[in-house]
Amino acid sequence: MTVVSSTVSSTSAGTTPGGKVVLITGASSGIGEAAARRLAASGHRLFLGARRTGRVAAVAGEIEAAGGVAGHHVLDVTDRDSVAAFVEAARERYGRVDVLVNNAGIMPLSLLEALEVDAWDRMIDVNLRGVLYGIAAVLPLMREQGSGHVVNVASTSGHRVDPTAAVYSATKFAVRAVSEGLRQESRDVRVTVITPGLVSSELTGGITDRGVREAVEGLMEIAIPAAAVGEAIAYAVGQPGDVDVSEIVVRPTAQG
Numbered sequence: 001m002t003v004v005s006s007t008v009s010s011t012s013a014g015t016t017p018g019g020k021v022v023l024i025t026g027a028s029s030g031i032g033e034a035a036a037r038r039l040a041a042s043g044h045r046l047f048l049g050a051r052r053t054g055r056v057a058a059v060a061g062e063i064e065a066a067g068g069v070a071g072h073h074v075l076d077v078t079d080r081d082s083v084a085a086f087v088e089a090a091r092e093r094y095g096r097v098d099v100l101v102n103n104a105g106i107m108p109l110s111l112l113e114a115l116e117v118d119a120w121d122r123m124i125d126v127n128l129r130g131v132l133y134g135i136a137a138v139l140p141l142m143r144e145q146g147s148g149h150v151v152n153v154a155s156t157s158g159h160r161v162d163p164t165a166a167v168y169s170a171t172k173f174a175v176r177a178v179s180e181g182l183r184q185e186s187r188d189v190r191v192t193v194i195t196p197g198l199v200s201s202e203l204t205g206g207i208t209d210r211g212v213r214e215a216v217e218g219l220m221e222i223a224i225p226a227a228a229v230g231e232a233i234a235y236a237v238g239q240p241g242d243v244d245v246s247e248i249v250v251r252p253t254a255q256g
Helices: 030-041 053-065 080-094 117-145 166-185 210-222 226-237
Strands: 021-025 045-050 069-074 099-102 148-153 189-196 247-250
Touching: 021 030, 021 080, 021 117, 030 045, 030 053, 030 069, 030 226, 045 053, 045 080, 053 069, 069 080, 080 117, 099 117, 117 148, 117 166, 117 189, 148 166, 148 226, 166 189, 189 226, 226 247
Parallel strands: 021 045, 021 099, 045 069, 099 148, 148 189, 189 247
Antiparallel strands: none
């Protein structure tokens, strides 16, 4: 079992009534951070996970300073024990888990002929296994509660394949497939796929091929802010329990 630590504010741990308990992976920046801030503003209680503990602690602290409720926990979504510990820490803090936002993802694009096999493995581990580990950790709790909501962040690359994006697209197609399977198997757990297009984020930083990175960064001139995707997540989470928003595609108007 991976040994992990949790930081819990003594003024708010498990004491604030109202709102759903929402867990977010990859919450130290980008869509995860934006969703956390938006959901906290709506009165939900947040539990944020990321590998960058200093950054995710800062996000949680800023949310609490603004009057929200947020805890944080170190999280490596490629480690099943780490994901289980993250979810258990949230349950211990709040007594339940209402929503899991599987947001953590990486995008080290490259041509297949470049044979970036290590990068392929990392994408599969983070983008797909991370989602599955999250589902495995929360599903028994949600079944026991008789309710819950799994929100999986995919990509418009899960609808189409472009050069350099073959493996990335494969992981996002898979996320959509897993989500649809879980939705069909569920009667008390809602399942939503959030499908962003070009979004301003740190994802392009993982592209090591200079030419590919510059090409993608050129496209980012039309990118929408992560807050736009946070709004979509908040909309899905805020629906009544008998309403399942199956998928929301959010992309720039100018994106082809």
